Amino acid sequence: MFAKMKLIFSLVLINIVLGYSNADEVKCGTRKVDSEKSLTIGDSAEIKEFPWLVLLRYEDANGTNAGYRCLGTLVNNNAVITSAGCVEPTEVILKGVRLGEYNLATDTDCIEKDDKKDCVDPVKDVGIEKKIVHSDYNSTTGDNDIAVVILDQKVDFSDSIQPICLPKADTETKPGDKVVATGWGRSQKGELIVTMKRVVSTVVSNEDCEKDYSKTTKTVTKNNICTKELEDSKHFTCAADSGGPLMSVSDNVWNVIGITSFGIGCGNTFADGNTKVASYVSWINDNIKV
Numbered sequence: 001m002f003a004k005m006k007l008i009f010s011l012v013l014i015n016i017v018l019g020y021s022n023a024d025e026v027k028c029g030t031r032k033v034d035s036e037k038s039l040t041i042g043d044s045a046e047i048k049e050f051p052w053l054v055l056l057r058y059e060d061a062n063g064t065n066a067g068y069r070c071l072g073t074l075v076n077n078n079a080v081i082t083s084a085g086c087v088e089p090t091e092v093i094l095k096g097v098r099l100g101e102y103n104l105a106t107d108t109d110c111i112e113k114d115d116k117k118d119c120v121d122p123v124k125d126v127g128i129e130k131k132i133v134h135s136d137y138n139s140t141t142g143d144n145d146i147a148v149v150i151l152d153q154k155v156d157f158s159d160s161i162q163p164i165c166l167p168k169a170d171t172e173t174k175p176g177d178k179v180v181a182t183g184w185g186r187s188q189k190g191e192l193i194v195t196m197k198r199v200v201s202t203v204v205s206n207e208d209c210e211k212d213y214s215k216t217t218k219t220v221t222k223n224n225i226c227t228k229e230l231e232d233s234k235h236f237t238c239a240a241d242s243g244g245p246l247m248s249v250s251d252n253v254w255n256v257i258g259i260t261s262f263g264i265g266c267g268n269t270f271a272d273g274n275t276k277v278a279s280y281v282s283w284i285n286d287n288i289k290v
């Protein structure tokens with residue numbers, strides 16, 4: 001009797017200890033697939049490849065669903081970073097966040113690998129508690145195009161839902177660095193795509209980038225990272241990919257170094273403008289604490 005009670009007591013204790021350690025330990029930037037292809041080949045992404053990517057859902061003024069029009073990046077269990085333009089669009093209202101998506105056309109996402117079916121948990125749709133747009137955001141110039149979205153609940157992590165790491169504030173990129181973006185925006189031929197894509201790019205200098213934007217209202221500043229897709233990339237970023245992550249990996253840990261912000265059309269040789277996350281690390285940390 002006493003031994004049994006002792007066993008029960010120790011089981012309870014173990015659960016409590018495990019419970020606490022799970023809640024405390026948020027291991028960012030890791031995932032269940034290997035990293036090799038992620039930085040070399042622009043193509044369809046693998047399932048579980050970018051588990052921090054989320055879709056932003058909109059409604060019009062009458063509450064009619066207006067679909068997914070932007071992306072965001074999960075940085076802990078209840079906060080997403082995205083562009084300011086995606087949080088304050090002019091015609092629609094940001095209403096929800098979808099996590100754990102891979103194939104937009106299927107309810108349960110699976111891939112066939114070596115004759116085996118590999119499936120992930122169903123998507124998780126959540127509401128929004130708070131939207132915080134950077135107070136110096138300028139939609140004309142694209143300056144400070146960053147926002148934090150606080151979810152209305154803490155989500156459980158899984159193979160298809162994981163947070164990415166923020167970069168260190170002194171993280172620098174240099175022209176030629178390989179970086180990767182992702183999303184579901186239109187393909188090269190303008191077709192809608194249903195499975196998550198991987199877009200591999202190289203960083204270009206801000207000077208080169210400024211030349212592309214000299215005839216536009218957008219300004220390229222030290223708070224931007226500009227990129228160009230690899231020439232053999234099957235995919236590139238397009239309108240619906242706004243707000244999504246620009247990523248790099250070091251020691252197998254993924255960091256969100258940029259947020260897709262502005263571009264000139266898509267699938268051409270113009271550089272893409274991304275908000276440089278390293279410039280905003282303390283702003284993000286201040287605003288994801290609720």
Ligand SMILES: *[C@@H]1O[C@H](CO)[C@@H](O)[C@H](O)[C@H]1NC(C)=O
Binds near residue numbers: 060061062
């Ligand atoms: C909302 O509903 C009103 C009244 O039915 C209609 O006049 C208006 O066009 C609708 N607005 C949108 C954005 O659908």
Ligand SMILES: *[C@@H]1O[C@H](CO)[C@@H](O)[C@H](O)[C@H]1NC(C)=O
Binds near residue numbers: 140
């Ligand atoms: C945005 O920047 C433009 C160009 O510098 C400036 O004219 C405008 O007043 C700014 N808008 C806001 C809201 O700060």
